[in-house]
Amino acid sequence: MKAASSFMCAVSAVALSAGMVMSGAVAVQLAAVSVADAATVSRIEVRGNRRVDAETIRNYVGITPGQSFTQADLSEAVKQLFNTGLFADVSVTQQGSTLVVTVDEYAIVNQVLFQGNKKIKDRNLEQAVQLRPRAAFSNTAMEADAQAIRDAYSKIGRDEATVTPRVQELADGRVNVVYEVQEGGRTKIGSISFVGNNAFSDRRLRDVVSTKQSNFLSFLMRDDIYDENRLRADEEALRRFYYNRGYADFRIISSSGNLGADNEYNVTFTIEEGQRYTFSDVAIETTIPGVDTQTLQRVIQTRAGGTYSAEDVENSIIALTEEVAGLGYAFAEVTPRGSRDFENRTISVVYSVDEGTRAYIERIEIRGNNRTRDYVIRREFDLSEGDAFNQVLVQRAKKRLERLNYFQVVNIATVPGSQPDQVVLVVDVVEKSTGEFSIGAGYTTGDSSGGGFSLQGSVTERNFLGRGQFIKLSASGGEDSRDYSFSFTEPYFLGRRIAAGFDVFRNTRTFSNSSDQDIYDRETTGATVRFGLPITEALTAQLAYNYSQEEYTRGDDYDSADVSTAVDQAIGQGTWKKSSVSGSLVYNTIDNLQSPREGIYANITTEVAGLGGDAKFVKVTGRANYYQMLSDELDLVGLVTVGGGHIAAIGDEKLRIFDQFNSNDRMIRGFKYNGIGPYETTSSGGRDYLGGTTYFHGTVEAQFPMPIIPESFGLRGAVFADAATLYGSDYTSADVGGTDMAWRASVGASLIWASPFGPLRVDYAEPVVKEDTDRIQNWNFGISTRF
The missing domain is CATH 3.10.20.310 (membrane protein fhac)
Incomplete structure (x- = not known):
């Protein structure tokens, strides 16, 4: 019987040996214990440990001298020791009345070093690897880290980067882990092509996807990097594009990128467009008693005869669900059922409204x-x-x-x-990256200030420290101007969906006469504290407190004959303080604020000044932009803009001329800044434009892609027509003119560039309706999309 027990114990040991744990080239084997099914020992001896205390190892073993143990207890002890991650090898043997635990400790990482890396900084690579100083070393972790570094280089377009890991042995069981990097050349996107598209051209579809072909500015844009994740996102963008334009059967057969010998990827999307559908019958059915389907019809956005749109179906589901939930059915479920008529190319939709499963x-x-x-x-x-x-x-x-x-x-x-x-x-x-650094230059003309070349730069972070906060620091300057500003926004103030933020700014201007003599200087310092509260998904209310201080000083060449009496009096007031509150309503359904194609952006603002300070007025302004795709095939976008404003003094006060509205390129192009409207004749025979109390303006514009030029360059063209009027003044004098309502109009063309420095545009406008006293400026350079 004793022999049988010894035989069974030996079999167990062999079986455990056959199931040894492997880690790289390390094999772990539990030696046989030649005892009966249950055994005892008088002491436990630990061997091979250098850093880990022997008593700590005994605690992990979990066997106490004098306590009986089995083969299962020994197996569990080995597992516990390996689970610590401290040992490369473990063995347990019984020698007489002693249980011997022999361990081979992992080396401890002293330093993790990177060599040869220039495009990715050490601190960024440190975040990508697992091995850390004072952590246990393993070959498996080192190889995994080498692959993680290769993946990091692949994300910046360097697929040829090689990473060679090596170990430097140090004293006391410590090692340095060194990753030698050869960054290689940068891969590019040589071409993006589509197979199977008939309704839309390759050029139009290339504008839909985020992956772009390489051009000479790609090193700034970084949108020509081949990335599998970006490719999957592009597939989804193509689906949305087609589904929202009637192509319910659209599908992507494949998408791939082939790396050529010239180190350029050729990306190909193979698609199947299918037929274009329109909606036929649209109906609602429900199993919920007391819910009137006729009442629900008013909230759906799909209409018979309209082009099929998955987005309209989705928005209808949302509207129906919210409507039924408002009736007390929190688990209501809306399921659309579509039926295709392939012959007539129509889709009938039935929205089925049920109580839904409680989950x-x-x-x-x-x-x-x-x-x-x-x-x-x-x-x-x-x-x-x-x-x-x-x-x-x-x-x-x-x-x-x-x-x-x-x-x-x-x-x-x-x-x-x-x-x-x-x-x-x-x-x-x-x-994706949420930080932006931009720097640029521009040229402006005008009789007032800031003319000539200017430099501008800004640093923006949309997700500061991963907290979702927005910060922006900007500075710009020209020969006669200096501007500095800082903005901060917390989108969830006090844990609620209320945006709170502030802006601080400082601007200086030098105003010159036609002989470039310094007439007077203005220095403005101010701040705004603002709050935004969403009312609906598209409508937001905003409230702000504004404070600014303007200080005027006469220049060395100041001559009252060169300025109007109104300007001379305003400058003579010296420091001017404005304390005001403003409230706004903003309605925004724009699809893309950087490159809009569809939607409305409208705002109306009321500002009341007089809570302290010198200014006392009520100002109301409004502006609405409506974008509409005129032709998907041609990527032709239409824009209609209307706006207006009025300012009035409070009580018996009179408006200061510097508080009145001045004309600018957002009002009408083809005229200089403050180049139309009320003016006063100076003693020397010149004119000072005073601004006006009321304005209205409108614009119609068509935007289109530029032929020949690759769409990845981001260049588009536009033709436009502007009309505006600026009139009214609180300042009356025999020398004041232009106070009557008189319309101006201009027509022109533009180049719009989605540059690395933000959306920019250059306009050329020719006035077609003007007054003899107006000041003309045909060219204008500025920001493309300002809402």
Whole structure:
């Protein structure tokens, strides 16, 4: 019987030896213990340890001298020692009444060094690797880190980068881990082509995807890097593009990038467009008693005869779900059913409204956010753990996350929870760079100030420290001007969806006469504290407090004959303080603020000055921009802009001329700044334009891609017609003219460039309706999209 027991123990040892744990070339084997099924020892001896205390190892073993143990206890002891991550090899043997635990400790990392890297800084590579100083070393972790470094270089377009890891042995079981990097050349995007597209040209589709062909400015734009994640995002962008334009059968057959011998990728999207559909019948049905389907018809956005649009269907689902939820059905579920008529190319849609299955959110898991804090993502959800699951609110959160512009890709999926009525939301994101540095130069003309060449630069971070905060520091200057400003915005003030921020600025101007003599200087310092509260997804209310101080000083060449009496009196007041509050309503449905093609951006603002300070007035201004795609095939975009404003003094006060409206290029192009409207004749026979109390303006414009020039360069053209009037003045004198309402008009053409420094444009305008006293300026250089 004793022999049988010894035989069984030996078999167990052989079986455990056959199941040895492997780590690289390291094999771990538990030696046989030639005892019966249960054994005891009088002491435990630890060998091979250099840094780890022997008593600590004995605690992990979990066997006490005098205590009986089995083969399973020994196996568990070995597992516990390996799970510490401190040992490369472990063996346990019994020698007489002694249990011997022999360990081979991992080396300890002393330093992690990078050599040969220039395009990626050490601190960025340190974030990519797992090995850290004072951590246990392993070959597996080192090889994984080498691959992580290769992946980091691939993301900046250097697929040929090689990484060679090596180990420097030091005393006392320490090592330095060195990664030798050969960065190689930068890969580019040589071409982006489409196969199977008939409705839209390659040029139009290349404008839809975010991957761009390389050009001489790509080193600034960094949008010509081949990335599988970006390619998947481009596929989704193409689907949305086609689905929203009637092509319900659209699908992507494949997308790939082939690296050629010239180190350039040739990206190809193979697609199948299918037929273009329109909506036929649109109906609503429901199993919920008491819900009137006729009443629900008013909230849906799909109409019979309209071009099929997946976005309209999605918005209709959201509107229906919210409407039914308002009637007390929190779990209501809206399911669209589409029926295609292939012969007539129509789709009938039936929205089925049911009470839905009761389900609750067990938890929300967020993955892929290496920089952005979890709470920045969670706060975009109108639901949290324990709330009723609502697909509409999930989709709304997805849209909000995409609008943040922090991520290349946002995907939200559901998986079953621990209970049948619970689900887990899994949010996967792929982050992108949110910092921008821009520097540029410009040229302006004018009789007042700031003429000539100017330099401007700014640093912007949209996701400061991963907290979702916005900061911007900018400076610009020319021969006669200096501007400095700093802005900060917290989009969730006090944990609520209220944007709070402030702006501080300092501007200086030198005003000269026609002989370039210094007449007077103006120095303005001010600040604004502002709050924004969303009313709906598209409508926002804003409230701000504004304070500024203007200080005027006469120049060395000042001569009262060169300026009007009104200007001379205003300068004589010296320091002028303005304390005001303003309220605004902003309506925004623009699809892309940098390059808009569809939507409305409108705002109306009322400012009241007089809470202290010298200024006392009420000012009302408004502006609306309406963008509409005129032709998808030609990428032709139409723009209509209207605006106006009025300012009036409070009580018996009179407006200071510097508080009145001045004409500018946003009002009408083809005329100089402050070049139309009321003016006063100076003693020397010149004119000082005083500004006006009322203005109206309008613009119609058509924007189109420039032929021949690759769309990746971001250059578009435009033709426009402007009309405006500026009139009225609180300053009356026999020498004041131009106070009557008189319209001006101009026509022109523009070049619009989505540059690395922001959207810029150059306008040439020719006045067609003007007054003899107006000042003309045909050329204008400025920012393209200002709302």
